[in-house]
Amino acid sequence: MCFSGLSRSLADMLVFSWTLLALLLVSSSRAEEEVATIEEVMSQELPVGELLDRANRDRVPDLDEPVLIGGDIAIDQESDRNADPCTSRGCMWQKWTDGKVYIPYYIANHYSSRERAIITRGLESFSSVTCIRFRPYQNGDQEWISIESRNGCYSYVGRQGGGQTVSLNRQGCLYHGTVQHELLHALGFNHEQTRSDRDNHIRVYWENIIDEMKYNFDKINTLNQGTPYDYNSVMQYHKHAFSKNNQPTMMPIPNSNVSFGQATQMSRNDIERVNRLYKCCE
Known part of the structure; x- marks a missing residue:
């Protein structure tokens, strides 16, 4: 009789353990799903340039x-x-x-x-x-x-x-x-704002840039693949990038109201440049 009671106790303990384990797994899965959802929402709200700025700031x-x-x-x-x-x-x-x-x-x-x-x-x-x-x-x-x-x-x-x-x-x-x-x-691609023809499309406000970060806006002799400057490129940073005073460090010209630096994925121009550089269509 005591043996039977002991068996029932062990069985109850096993049931409890498996139930607890199942709950923990479900809880962990839900937590992971919540984190994934939060990250997905953030990625939809924040452009790539801002995500990179946040990740590398400190x-x-x-x-x-x-x-x-x-x-x-x-x-x-x-x-x-x-x-x-x-x-x-x-x-x-x-x-x-x-x-x-x-x-x-x-x-x-x-x-x-x-x-x-x-x-x-x-x-x-x-x-x-x-x-x-x-x-x-x-x-x-x-x-x-x-x-x-x-x-x-x-x-x-x-x-x-x-x-x-x-x-x-x-x-x-x-x-x-x-x-x-x-x-x-x-x-093989650099940032859009360092393109060799940058000054025809972007005005840089040097006075608003963190002093030790100004070199990040130096133009580079880039291969632009015959494609136009792309404000919607995933390689274009946002207008407050490297700002020391929360003022814009760059603005589009001649129309300062043009949206730029808001990409969350590759643009058509980004894709076209890859295809041209690697001669994908030949």
Whole structure:
């Protein structure tokens, strides 16, 4: 009789444990869904430039991390500050005989399944509109992008050789447009406001820029691919970028009322530039 009572107690304990575990799993799943919903809402409300500004504003890099210019562009040496790799040394990834550009990638294992899904969606968004094909890293690959949660959001501009880091920090960088922005850097593109013809389309208010950040507005001898200046580019920062007094650091000209720096994903011009640079239609 005592044995029977003990068995019932053990059974009750097991039922309770499994019920508690189920509740915890449901609670965890709901919490993750809520976080995903909040992030999705924020990504719809905030343009990519503002998301990057928030993510990198108080960035404290590790000793093995690169210097950043322009907010999120990684460089290894000061001489790269005003150079466009596409015009100074070549920045393009290899194009294969089938007309596709296959770029190996590795996603660090510290991301959750939901976070990996956001990154993968950004990678795959290029395949339907360009000849770029991001594919998982394989043994023997000589060049690849390594997507890691380092300090902030950043990427090098263009192909570097070997493995090159694209940092997408788990806190603040995992949005569709942000992933696209950093991948466009890796493909060879700079920010729109540093275009060689910038002064015909944007007036820079140097007096409103944080003094040590003024170099971020230096023009670069960019390859513009014969495309017009694009206020809606995912590579265009917002009008208060790097402001020291909450006043605009740049405004569109001649019409200051034109909306700009509000992109949440790649524009048609962004896509067209990729196709022209990599000659996707040939």
